[in-house]
Amino acid sequence: MTARPDEGVRAEGTFERLDRRMVVMRTLVTSGIVLIAAVPAGVGIHAEGRSIPGALGIVAGGVAAIVLATVLGEYLRWRATRFRTTAQRFEWRFQLVVTRRRSLARERIRTVDITASPLHRIFGLATVVIGTGQQAASGEASVKLDPVARTRAEALRVELLRRTPAAEPEDEALGQQPAQQQAPLATLDWRWAGYAPLSFLTPALGAAVIGFLANVVSLFGPVGGLVDDARDGARQAIADVAVGGTMAVVLALVTLVLFVAAAGAVGAVLLFVEMWWGYRLDRESDGTLRVRRGLLTTRSISLEERRLRGVELIEAPGIRLARAGRVDAVATGMQQSGSSERTDHKTLLPAAPRRTVHRVTSAVLDEPDAPTGVPLSGHPRAALVRRLRWSLAPVLVVAAGAGVAASLTEGWRADLAGMAMWLCLLGGVPIAALLAWDAYRNLGHALAGRYLVSRRGAVRRSTVALQRSGIIGWTVRQSIFQRRVGLVTVTATTAAGSGGYQVRDIGEADGLRLAEEAVPDLLGPFVERTARP
Incomplete structure (x- = not known):
């Protein structure tokens, strides 16, 4: 008796198929949708003059044709799709009339994410997305296996993210006991639902x-x-x-x-x-951070720690007022241009109190103190003036336009324009000034051990802690208006996250000094030092 592809021990390099239960699952889904749509279709056919048996026959024939087409299509997809894991590569092949192949070097695989919808869970299946993190809008940088058995999905995650495949067998041969499961870095607290x-x-x-x-x-x-x-x-x-x-x-x-x-x-x-049902953040023994969560649709997201370059603390307006924040990972291989990935795909911790945020950040970065909680150096007052100009200019322009319209029109149009002018002056100006002041107060920077910390944002505040060793370049930008007041914007270029993180409107001397101290050998050779008289 031949074992199924998802059972037993597999020889290395042997091609496997997707789970054959996919045919039954897809057929059931299609049948349910078609039957729901068949009821109004049958009523409409009967209303056009067909007898009830005739209408039922037409509807039944259509339903049967669609279901049979679904069964045939899914069976052909199951037969045509194969994949295998070798010592060096992960290979995927679809061979039906046209042959498509995709091969990923195992060393370049960054993520192995597992998702299971309610229907997948009923059948014991899961969807596996294997990605390299390369910037490929066509999707060639990832492979999707939908579906495979849940046990096989977990085995693939461990197998593809483990960089030393021989370590585990050797430990067993030496009679060593496997390492005990570490305590989770974070688990769900239902009080977080209040945010x-x-x-x-x-x-x-x-x-x-x-x-x-x-x-x-x-x-x-x-x-x-x-x-x-x-x-x-x-x-x-x-x-x-x-x-x-x-x-x-x-x-x-x-x-x-x-x-x-x-x-x-x-x-x-x-x-x-x-x-976030069942949320759990773990540090796995294979050197990965793993987030598991989801009630109806379960998700398992893995991230190699060696790809982690820092974290970003996001404080949305309401959450910020409640002294809470969300933690996102800044890592290589997670930025996917043109991808439909959600923002929460890189979220390590949902909105939680700041004390919890700093504790989890410290544990994730393996630091005694969270870099996101260190005091930051403020920026010059000239930065406040710039933000006041940016915020007040649109409001004053609209108010001036409304005033001109009020002077050139009569009747209710003049009254409406005058009301808009006073609304801008009495309501818009104070709000714009408060937003500018908030944006200025949120500016800050610091060097906290191995990390460069930068904060910015009006209303929605963002604090980034970026590993100094992950900075691969600097961009120093100075506009004409910044030059007049002695400000610059310094951008730390990195291969992780968004690709660059800014320290906006910092003093010119302070900005160059910050960049030089953060990575001494990177900007130093290009800085011209002049002796003070």
């Missing part, structure tokens, strides 16, 4: 709930009457305002805002639960 409603996503989720309810209402009757009632209500509200009934309108608006906020908050919490 979910503070994100920008909450209003969008609330609006989506209102749209969903409107669609549900439309299924039970025409919405024309509802639209007419809403229009009549709006007209009555305007009339109430004209006669002094402003409180009723304000109360209606407040009720709507509260409903949207409550619906969005519930949706944000539910989304957090689905994404």
